[in-house]
Amino acid sequence: MRFPRRPRLLAALLLTPLLTGCFASSGDDGGESTDAKDGSRLRVALAFPPAENLSPYGADATILSRLGVTEGLTALDANGAAAPALAASWRRADDRTWLFTLREAVFQDGAEVTPAAVAAALTHATEAKPAPAALSGVTVTAKAEGSTGVRVTTSAPDPVLPLRLSSPSLAILSPKAYDKKGAADPVGTATGPFELTEVNGSTTAGLDRFDDYWGGRAQASGVDARFIADGTARANALRTGQVDVAEAIPVAQAATLDADTRRETATTRTTSLLLNAESGVFKDASLRAAARAAVDTSALAKGVYEGHADAGAGIYGPAVTWAEGKRVQPAGRAGAGKPAGASITLATYDNRPELPEVAQVLKQQLEKAGFKVTLEVREYSRLESDALAGKFDAFVLARNTLVDTGDAVAVLASDHTCGGGYNIAQLCDKTVDRAVAQAGSTADAAERQDAAMAAEAAILGTDAVVPLVHQRVITGVGTEVSGVLLDPYERTLVGTGTRR
């Protein structure tokens, strides 16, 4: 009686994994079988899983753009200027109107890219809720004009519209992509060199080459993307040869990769120390100056980032190529005062693993100068509202300085002016506001850059912002892979020339 029971139990235990049948689908396992002439499939590990089912209006737009699925009317070139994409050329008709001329292209579902389709796609984006970040604060209307033109009108003069339209969240999709509720589905409806064929939740996505791409056939026959949130796991995936490209390798893991698989790109992300200029200890400009003087940025770049970052030079780092040549030294800074044991709270978040380490090094540096520092480290979403309300004396923030518009002035306005929506330093300074407003209204690209640098100097002059490091992003690229597109804006990764 008793005897046969045990094997049954054992069998049940062994069978459980099979019965539940719950292994993730691996998409395509490597495509080793594809013939050489046709190019093999690329396997890519991405860091951020799709949060909103690859909706083009949120952060997932970056995933689509990095995988070569979607394109906008324009793109950003290496110097951060607008470059042609679906629009072959454009001109400014008047203050509020831009005329874009489309190139000949087809959507992945076979439809022609017509002015009407482009205008409709842009209109859908303006109606999305919440609106794409690139459109925040502007009202845009798009209308078809003639057989190849699209007329884009803004309610207020917008000198950076072509930059704005390069945002991945303003990608052009075929009319079939949009449903009645306003949601957009990028599967098989975009214009890029790769076509999204399957999406397995937030674990994997499969892409095939789009043969009718206007820019020529891609060399890889397809892409298998895996979303691996853990940085160590991404590095391990590359080291075990499970993927060909792994994005955003954390600094702590960089040393475990072979040097020839490590590619570093300067990014527009700057880590800064923001000092609360409105209340508390740092209301006193001389103490802000004392804090700035106490910070040794090269110790951070070398010690914490292990040399995978550049010491802070200004709000814009080396990735903003024009910034260094136009930099203005801040004038009229306050003299450094005596902290005399003033106690401050320094807050940061642990979503980026280096930041708590930066904060601890800063704590030591500031304490050496005479401050008394208490650290507060939380998950970012648990910290942000307190930070914006000015509850901390100091805050270490990693910020993308070109945000979604690709426009250098936008970040100055939102982060450092009285009315800015993301003003953690609580800075409200008339000189700064005037300089930023001046930059925002300048239309000519070169003059706008000069004005932005003048505004940067005004902001740094208040000592409310101390640039610490300019981060570089480390991409793990397998030795046999070539043609990976690494750009400082983190918008591209796989393109027509990428192959292994």
Next chain:
Amino acid sequence: MGSRVGALVWRVGLAALLVCGIGLLPWLSQTDPALTVLKARSADRDPTPEVLADIRGQLGLDEGPLPLLGQWLSGLPRGDAGRSWISGAEVTPAVLQALGVSLSLMAVALLVALCTAAAVCARTLYLGAHRRLGGRPVGGSGSAVVAALPEFLTASVLATVVGVQLGWLPALGWYGPQWTVLPALALGLPAGAVLGRLLDDQLPGAFAEPWAPAAAARGLPGRSIARQALRRCAPGLLPNLGLFVVGLTGGSVAVEQIFDIPGLGRTTLQAAIAQDLPVLQAGTLVLVALAAVTTAAARLVARRLIGPALRDGALQSLHRPTPTVRRILPFVYGLLLSVVIASGLPRDPLALDTGARLQAPSATHPFGTDALGRDVLARIAHGALDTLLLALTISALALVAGVLLGFLPTLSGPLVDTVNAVPPVLAALLVTAVRGSGTTTPVLAVAVVAWAPLAAHTSALLRQERATVHLTATRALGAGPWYLLRSELLPAVLPPVVRHALLRLPGVALALASLGFLGLGAQPPSPEWGLLLAENQPYAERAPWAVLAPAAVLALLGALAVTAAGAGLRRPRRRTEETSTTEQAAPAPESAGAR
């Protein structure tokens, strides 16, 4: 029958309370869900009032928590758990898929755990079966060390060494049976060590029961005797096994992250951080249901194993006759621990030198340095007091609550299941929502879940103890319930439960550190041990000493606690003499089960 209906009502009531608690969470803790959802969707997006208003409108947040909750509940009977606030995708299929992944991982981990437990008990089983147990010292240090291993450390080591460097098994992903081995090992080893330790604690008692020598005298093979001894002890552990089943299904976040497994732990963690209430509610409800099913199954198996004997009050008191402990062991461990702490105390735990980061152990830094060039030995020593005090306080709280509630099994049974099924992060969020983030919040947040396994253990032991013959005899002699409790039940139940609590001490220290991201507990640069492990985890491969040293002292602490408890906590000698007098009346479980 009535009590069963009552328990069901209580269970459903608890689940409802939990779901409502989650539904009210953002409003209780005053954390705007629109903000947390926005950050989960797009970390870089500025939270302008317009964006937040759009999200609020999209999710219907302005209606307030009650209509939202009602709406969600009304969909449940149709199997519709709403749509995720983050992605807008349907919740039911996503949660069920994650549950499937987690269940299969748990099944393999359970297999590993059972093998580990078998290995832990093998020596006792062998000696007992051959009647050579008498007078042998008990071990236990080894299993206590394994039980103290943090899952994430085992997982990192396995992934790097076996997965990446040796390349024997895949290091990440979830695509087939060979992908299950490494994560299951990481999860199953500590769980198996705890179970094995608890079982090993009881086995000598079973072998000392009169049926065992009788069976040996009759010439039964040692294998049968060992099997019956296992059968005698297993029911006391089944509730804990059940808790592990649920805990491993919903709470293996670290292992899921390291091996990139799309399981339920990660799903609920992400939902808890982003306050994605529909997903969080569905995930928790699924776990609570799983807990109910597991408990029912555990009860069924226990009844099959020793049911009739339980009913007839025909069991023996299951306690080892005077265990001999190597009294020297706790002193050795204690000495070792104090030497480490004493030699580190004169050093500075906070002085950082980024030029000397990640240095290997040397004469100047005996335990090496961490990622900021701080001396690991100094940090361990200075963190010891805080860690120990806090962990001991929580363990004591959990022990008191566990024993008290364990004495009221009808009340605590469903409560234990429900509490155990709640993901720890969610428990912490709920505690914070009610208490605010004061200094006692982290202690409460851990204690609120830590008592559950102890209560389960207490009531399982109690159930058996109440069914013993000597208790019937004492009752027949006119002893009142108070006397029974004080001089019979408590002395019988307390020692193993205390040993259990101490076995979980390192786990408590680690649980504290895992709440750090909510701003609870120790903040950097404090050298609290859990925090030490967490902050050095990314460097586990490049600077193994920075994680191995704190893990080793934690394991040493576990071994010390278990051996010290073994030496200090024994039943009074009187009890064993009594056992021999009741010999005649006690049927062996073999005959009891055959009825």
